[in-house]
Amino acid sequence: MKFNYHMHSCYSDGTDTPEQLVELAAEHGIQSIALTDHDTIEGVEAFMAAAAGTDIEAIPGVEISSRIGQKYVHILGYGIDTKSAELLELLNSLTAEATAYTKYVFEGYVAENYNYSWEQVLNHNKNRKGFYLSSLYDAMLKDGLFSDWGAYSNFVRHCFRFEGQCYSAPVEKSFDVIKKSGGKAFLAHPKLMKLSLDEEYQFFKQLKDLGVDGIEAYYPEHSPKESSWYELCCERLNLEVSGGTDWHGMARVKSPLYFFGNIRVN
Structure with a gap:
């Protein structure tokens, strides 16, 4: 089977x-x-x-x-x-913590590096409840900062290098x-x-x-x-x-x- x-x-x-x-x-x-x-x-x-x-x-x-x-x-x-x-x-509690973690990592280690804003992330995720590193990458992909999902694993490693998941x-x-x-x-x-x-x-x-x-x-x-x-x-x-x-x-x-x-x- x-x-x-x-x-x-x-x-x-x-x-x-x-x-x-x-x-x-x-x-x-x-x-x-x-x-x-x-x-x-x-x-x-x-x-x-x-x-x-x-x-x-x-x-x-x-x-x-x-x-x-x-x-x-x-x-x-x-x-x-x-x-x-x-x-x-x-x-619901863990999803809220996941979103807070994702936003923290984004604002501390991603936004300035890519000249990208949280508002731009939200623009592609208007009905989304929980946010993860993939949510960030997907929004940036749609706005042309990446060409495909091939760079995603390196993006995750970059984020985890500064702050691993703790919730x-x-x-x-x-x-x-x-x-x-x-x-x-x-x-x-x-x-x-x-x-x-x-x-x-x-x-x-x-x-x-x-x-x-x-x-x-x-x-x-x-x-x-x-x-x-x-x-x-x-x-x-x-x-x-x-x-x-x-x-x-x-x-x-x-x-x-x-x-x-x-x-x-x-």
Whole structure:
């Protein structure tokens, strides 16, 4: 089965609409997909509506910026109730923090360098709720400061060189709102934490005690050996396995569109 349980739309920092994600899945024969935008579920309704009546299994999801101690982690929530008041309250708060962070980075490290204003950013995003680095780049692209999305990764590195993302929710809170909304919570891209194997395993045990349901074992930066290791950890700890490519459309052109295997999130 072709699957992708980690996809982003234009409602966070991807470039595709939710409808286009479903179209891509249909075009490439992907049977099961999840929309997991950063700290927002604004695109989920359109995503689910686009998949209705097709053979594609569409799963409502979200990726919540979280922290545990001094570690920043991303928690994927699957099968969530998008009308959950507690979930919406947390996501609205994180979206506001994301926007404040983006504006801070823009005014401190981008505006003068490119002779560009926040008003120009807003001009291309009049109905947008949350702002991300991709929102800045997209506006500047439309105004001719960039020719295509090819320079986006360097633009992000430039911004992060001065100020990395720091907004987050306690991981316990992320687990709580996901579960209260009827969903399951998975740790995203564990390799990006850059821990040793023993440190990873102990961390997974800690997360299980706090309520995590599974681990994203399949991810573009995980080698086959590493994915097998994460699957083994899940087997030992009685956790579920997920996988996704972190699809961002043109904002991350080297990501594959899907994985092939027997992984299913339900």
